[in-house]
Amino acid sequence: MLRVTNAVLPGRTAPVTVVAEDGRITAIQEGDVAGAPGDRVIDAEGRTVLPGLVNAHAHIDKTLYGGPWVSAPQVETVAERVAHERRHRDAHGLPSREYASALVEAMVAAGTTHLRTHTDVDPGVGLRGIEAVAEVARRYRGVIDIEQVAFPQGGLVTNPGTLSLLRDAVGAGASVIGGLDPAGFDDAPNAHLEAVFDLAASTGTGIDIHLHDGGSLGAWEMGLIARMTREYDLGGRVAVSHAFGIAHPPTRVRLLEQFAEAGVALVNAAVYDAPVPPLRACAEHGVLLAGGTDGINDLWGPFGDGDMLRRAMLIAYRNSSRCDDELLLALDTVTTNAARVLGVDDHGLRVGGPADLVVVGARSAAEAVAKVPARDLVLRAGTVVARDGVFVGAEGGNALLR
Ligand SMILES: [Zn+2]
Incomplete structure (x- = not known):
C-alpha cells in the first residue's frame, strides 16, 4: 500500500492522506491515516499534490x-x-x-x-x-x-x-x-x-x-x-x-x-x-x-x-x-x-481514480499555477516515474523506492 501524507489537494485547504493500492486511489482522508508495516510512505510536508x-x-x-x-x-x-x-x-x-x-x-x-x-x-x-x-x-x-x-x-x-x-x-x-x-x-x-x-x-x-x-x-x-x-x-x-x-x-x-x-x-x-x-x-x-x-x-x-x-x-x-x-x-x-x-475518463484525484500524483512545491493549487514550482515527485499508477525534475521511468522509480 502507498500512503502520501500531508498532501494539499486542489480545492481543499486541510492536508489529507492519499492511500493507493495496485495503482488506484483507495482513500482520501483528512489528517494522517494509520498504515501497516511495509507500506510505502511519502510525506508531502504540506505541499500540493496535483493530478497527472x-x-x-x-x-x-x-x-x-x-x-x-x-x-x-x-x-x-x-x-x-x-x-x-x-x-x-x-x-x-x-x-x-x-x-x-x-x-x-x-x-x-x-x-x-x-x-x-x-x-x-x-x-x-x-x-x-x-x-x-x-x-x-x-x-x-x-x-x-x-x-x-x-x-x-x-x-x-x-x-x-x-x-x-x-x-x-x-x-x-x-x-x-x-x-x-x-x-x-x-x-x-x-x-x-x-x-x-x-x-x-x-x-x-x-x-x-x-x-x-x-x-x-x-x-x-x-x-x-x-x-x-x-x-x-x-x-x-x-x-x-x-x-x-x-x-x-x-x-x-x-x-x-x-x-x-x-x-x-x-x-x-x-x-x-x-x-x-x-x-x-x-x-x-x-x-x-x-x-x-x-x-x-x-x-x-x-x-x-x-x-x-x-x-x-x-x-x-x-x-x-x-x-x-x-x-x-x-x-x-x-x-x-x-x-x-482526449476522451480520458480515468483521470482525477478521487477514490477509485488512478494514483497519478504530481507533488509540487506550493501551498495551494492556485499558487502552483502562479509560481510554476519544481515538480518534486511524479507518480504514475502509484509508481515514481520522475523525481526532482528528472525522468526515472517506471523501472527506475521502482528501484528508487525499494
Ligand atoms: Zn499545432
Missing part, C-alpha cells in the same frame, strides 16, 4: 529537443513556416525517435501523464512520423499515454495524396483526424471540412482542427465546424486547436453558445501574441477549454519545455487572471478539461 497533467496539443514528431540548436526563420505566415520545414526537415533527421523521446521524458518529468500530439502526414514524409511516434508511445507505455492526430500540415485539398495517407494513418496508430486552416491555408473550406468529417465518421475517430485563421474568417469557419459537428453527430469528439477567431468580439458569445450546444472543445497553447480564449466565459458557457504546448524547439520556433503547469500559468496570465478561482480554471485546462478533450 494533460497536454492536449503538441508536435513531438517535429521536435529537435535534445539535439543541436537550430535557428528558426523569422517569417510571418503559417505557409512560410510550413515551406521552411518541408525544405529542411530531412537534413535534420526529422521525424526523430531520439528527439521525440527526449521531449517525452521532459514532459513526464514535469508531471505529464497524457499527451495528444499532431503528427505530419503528407506525400513527402508519408507515414514515417506516425510510425516513429507510435514506437515512442510503445516505449513509454505505462508512464505516459500518447495519442496521435493524423495532421495534414502541408494541406489536404491542395496536396493530392494526403487524404488517402490520413486514412492509412488511422491503421498505423492515429486515432484522431486533423485539419489545417480550411480557408486560409487550403483555400477550400467546405471541401476540406467535408473530407475531414467524412473520414472521421467512416473510421470512428475524433477530429482536432488547427485554426489559425482569425477575425471574421476564423469565426465563420468555427460556425461551420459547429454545424457540421451536429450534422455528423460527433458532439464531444471534435476540437478546434488555437481558435484565434474566438477573439472576434462581434461573434464570440454566439460561437461559445454554438460550441457548447454542438459539443466542440477549444484547445489553446497561449503562443506568442496570438489570442487566448476567455477562461471564465468558456467555463460559464460550458465550453471545454484545454491547454497544450504546441511545437517545442523545432523548425517553427525556439521556445518550449513541455511543462503544462507553465502553460496553465501563461493561459491565466494572458487572461489577466488574478484571483484563485480563475487560476484554478487555468489549472483545469491542463488537467480535467484536457482529459475530457
Whole structure:
C-alpha cells in the first residue's frame, strides 16, 4: 500500500492522506491515516499534490529537443513556416525517435501523464512520423499515454495524396483526424471540412482542427465546424486547436453558445501574441477549454519545455487572471478539461481514480499555477516515474523506492 501524507489537494485547504493500492486511489482522508508495516510512505510536508497533467496539443514528431540548436526563420505566415520545414526537415533527421523521446521524458518529468500530439502526414514524409511516434508511445507505455492526430500540415485539398495517407494513418496508430486552416491555408473550406468529417465518421475517430485563421474568417469557419459537428453527430469528439477567431468580439458569445450546444472543445497553447480564449466565459458557457504546448524547439520556433503547469500559468496570465478561482480554471485546462478533450475518463484525484500524483512545491493549487514550482515527485499508477525534475521511468522509480 502507498500512503502520501500531508498532501494539499486542489480545492481543499486541510492536508489529507492519499492511500493507493495496485495503482488506484483507495482513500482520501483528512489528517494522517494509520498504515501497516511495509507500506510505502511519502510525506508531502504540506505541499500540493496535483493530478497527472494533460497536454492536449503538441508536435513531438517535429521536435529537435535534445539535439543541436537550430535557428528558426523569422517569417510571418503559417505557409512560410510550413515551406521552411518541408525544405529542411530531412537534413535534420526529422521525424526523430531520439528527439521525440527526449521531449517525452521532459514532459513526464514535469508531471505529464497524457499527451495528444499532431503528427505530419503528407506525400513527402508519408507515414514515417506516425510510425516513429507510435514506437515512442510503445516505449513509454505505462508512464505516459500518447495519442496521435493524423495532421495534414502541408494541406489536404491542395496536396493530392494526403487524404488517402490520413486514412492509412488511422491503421498505423492515429486515432484522431486533423485539419489545417480550411480557408486560409487550403483555400477550400467546405471541401476540406467535408473530407475531414467524412473520414472521421467512416473510421470512428475524433477530429482536432488547427485554426489559425482569425477575425471574421476564423469565426465563420468555427460556425461551420459547429454545424457540421451536429450534422455528423460527433458532439464531444471534435476540437478546434488555437481558435484565434474566438477573439472576434462581434461573434464570440454566439460561437461559445454554438460550441457548447454542438459539443466542440477549444484547445489553446497561449503562443506568442496570438489570442487566448476567455477562461471564465468558456467555463460559464460550458465550453471545454484545454491547454497544450504546441511545437517545442523545432523548425517553427525556439521556445518550449513541455511543462503544462507553465502553460496553465501563461493561459491565466494572458487572461489577466488574478484571483484563485480563475487560476484554478487555468489549472483545469491542463488537467480535467484536457482529459475530457482526449476522451480520458480515468483521470482525477478521487477514490477509485488512478494514483497519478504530481507533488509540487506550493501551498495551494492556485499558487502552483502562479509560481510554476519544481515538480518534486511524479507518480504514475502509484509508481515514481520522475523525481526532482528528472525522468526515472517506471523501472527506475521502482528501484528508487525499494
Ligand atoms: Zn499545432
